[in-house]
Amino acid sequence: MGKKVLRLFLETMLRALVIILAIGIVIMGALLIKTLVKNNSLKDSKKTTNGKEIVTEAGDENDPTFKNGDGENSGSDDSDESGSVASTDAKILVINATGTSGVAGAWKTALEGKGYTSVEVGTYTQSAIATSKVCVSGSYDGADLAAELTSPEMSTVDSVSASDCDVSIDGYDIIVIIGTSDIKN
Incomplete structure (x- = not known):
């Protein structure tokens, strides 16, 4: 038992x-x-996806979760008085037009460190240029990006020729062409 x-x-x-x-x-x-x-x-x-941004809850202006308590949206996509939108959420293409390898990658790392969320790189296929350019579209004014560079020229995205780059320039909100005056190590 x-x-x-x-x-x-x-x-x-x-x-x-x-x-x-x-x-x-x-x-x-x-x-x-x-x-x-x-x-x-x-x-x-x-x-x-196919050039269209995926909407997330953080992008919902009416969601009080993303307010900082003073009635203003705490996100970086606020409009200023002129109606332009901060560039941190823009789709940005950084093109190396210096003739020196790795410059666009260094700028990509630096911009991502400053809160820019969608940065890609490419290479300028023409001769090196001295002065950087910030080319914007839509409601972006690119002033915050221009402040990172040494006296860049400002223009619109449609002023950039697709044949001047080794990547497609379609679908970008801002294209930054880095000249020799802005080589970062």
Whole structure:
């Protein structure tokens, strides 16, 4: 009889252990899925699809979650008095027109460090230029980007020729052409 009780006790403990492990696996799986969904949604908020920006909750002006308490939107896409929008959320193309390798990449890193969220790079295929250019479209004025450069020329995106670059210039809100006066190391 003692062996039967011991065997019954061990079988019950084994079943309890299996149930506890199963619950642990389910909980860990749920946490993993939650983490993956959260990480993918953060990445998706910065992506575009076929040139169209994916709208996220942070872009909703009517959502009080993203207000800083004084009635102003705390995001960087506020309009100033002139109606132009801050460039930090613009789709930006930085083109290296210096003839020195790595300049556009250095500017991309520097701009991302200052909060610009969508920066891509390319190379100017013509002769090097001395003075940088900031070419804007839409409601962006590019003044914040121009302030990062040494006396750049200002123009519109449609003044940039697609044949002058090694990448497509379509779909960018601002194109920054880096001249030799703005080489960053």
